[in-house]
Amino acid sequence: MSVLVYIEHSKGHFKKTAFEAVTYASKIAQQMGTECIALVLGASDHLSDLGNYGANKILNCSASIFSNFDSQVYSNSIAKVANDNGANLIILANSSNGKTLAGRLSVKLKAGSISGANKLPTISGNSMIVSKSVFSGKGVANYEIKSAIKIISLMGNSIKPEQVANNATVESIVIPTATPKITVKSVKTEEGTVPLPEAELVVSAGRGMKGPENWGIIEDLASAMGATTACSRPVADAHWRPHHEHVGQTGVAIRPNLYIAIGISGAIQHLAGVNNSKTIVVINKDPEAPFFKAADYGVCGDLFEIVPRLTQAIKDFKQSH
Amino acid sequence: MNFLVCISKTPDTTAKISFSSDLKTFNSAGVQYILNPYDEWYALVKAIELKEQLGGNVTICNVGPLDNEQIIRKGLAIGADDAVRIDCEPLSSMQVAFQIAQYAKSKSFDMILLGKETIDYNGSEVGAMLAEYLDLPFVSYGSKLDMNGNVATIERDIEGGTEVLEVATPFVVSAAKGMAEQRIPNMRGIMMAKSKALEVVAPAPFEDLAVVDHYDLPKEKSSVKMIDPENMQELVRLLHEEAKAI
């Protein structure tokens, strides 16, 4: 028996989602009275860091084939490690690659799989109840996984990474792999900013901004806070902002600690992607804007006056703390 | 090239969501169902665009009961050539993937397309499961796809950016925004859809491994606290002390 957590990295560096996954896996492993094994595919100089979050054993295959994401090669490798280590639970991040692997692994290992879990499962005997948000945040579905092997993909920002005493062993392993059928040609990611799905603080703006030339005040607020910027769909459709900033039903779904919505009306399709945020602040000049109903804090007035004032207040706060 | 497009139905985002009093089932009565937008706007239209460019046939496939023929006809009206419905009420993504795989195994599709997820359960797992059942490569979250002979160049969305890759047919791809432009069915399409072939196939036996045990309603939000627009220090204070967000 063991809990296997598959760890994503970017050129050997772990992101917060990796530490969240280890914390989550290690808490379940403790509850099940078994060990938590972290698996890293591809080279990394930071392997032992995973022990800080509760991994008992860290397995690493540093073969260069893993610099090319092919879900067949990856899932075959993870399945082999799962079998070799008697894993009865596999945890992955609910990311583009994580969900892809979860689906393949579930068929390969005849394992019931739930993606997008947002809290620790309830375990009773061999069965496990896993919860996720469904119907655009209008319901919660609690699934029972009945199979002997189970798979859970963990939604970002669902658990806080928790540091523990590190007593992990690091072991390098060799995994036989077949030739990939997918050849990755290039990977482009925004440098220097936290990607939206991982961001804890998000400053988002909509059509109330009137035009792309006005985004300076949004960027100032975001940089004062250390937040990532997002936008509503019409804003991305009009190319005022890049497509990867679009949040909502047809864009990215996020659950940051803080979501500040500026000049966004709060249409249900927008809320669908953001209403799991822990705290929502809405700045809108229309007191009837639907977004106020989904907000924790509201400021009613002209964003062009309020946003610079808020930026200043944040700067003052940062100086005194 | 022969294309298979997997489509599903989903409650409209604006639908009122409620559950039975024992919370065991979703109340579907009175709910407006639509063709899942990712399947319709991106996967299906992309298959039709490729067919127009390269020739071939677009088949749509749905795993579901008789009622679903309404959304299947919509897919045919948009431009698919024929359709198949696998006649069962699936309770899990795995069941959907399994049934489609049983059907697709005996055919020779060059490309299987589907939306990146459904907008009700956001599982995003059917594509990967289907690819695994069929032992095919799978590309998720495709936002652009160009064919050159039998090799596709695909851009896919990854966290905070994009990845560009190449893969030869046959493969499975899930479609995200950017893959194609939504098409509205016209009158001619709607008329023609009525006479297109819609095959009904019996499901193969399948045992679910993960199903909904019960639902809950989300916790009520406490009502919004309005802050004086002149006093942003107060908002910052609350975000720090009360919400512990900064």
Ligand SMILES: Cc1cc2nc3c(=O)[nH]c(=O)nc-3n(C[C@H](O)[C@H](O)[C@H](O)COP(=O)(O)OP(=O)(O)OC[C@H]3O[C@@H](n4cnc5c(N)ncnc54)[C@H](O)[C@@H]3O)c2cc1C
């Ligand atoms: C199938 C479908 C899917 C969709 N998916 C998405 C999605 O994923 N994401 C998404 O965002 N939308 C989505 N939409 C669109 C959605 O329905 C709304 O149209 C959209 O979210 C509105 O964007 P907005 O709030 O920026 O603009 P608007 O609705 O135009 O709102 C602008 C807001 O700014 C306020 N405002 C204007 N000037 C000021 C000022 N000076 N100071 C303060 N406030 C001001 C106004 O009061 C208003 O509330 C979808 C729609 C459909 C039909």
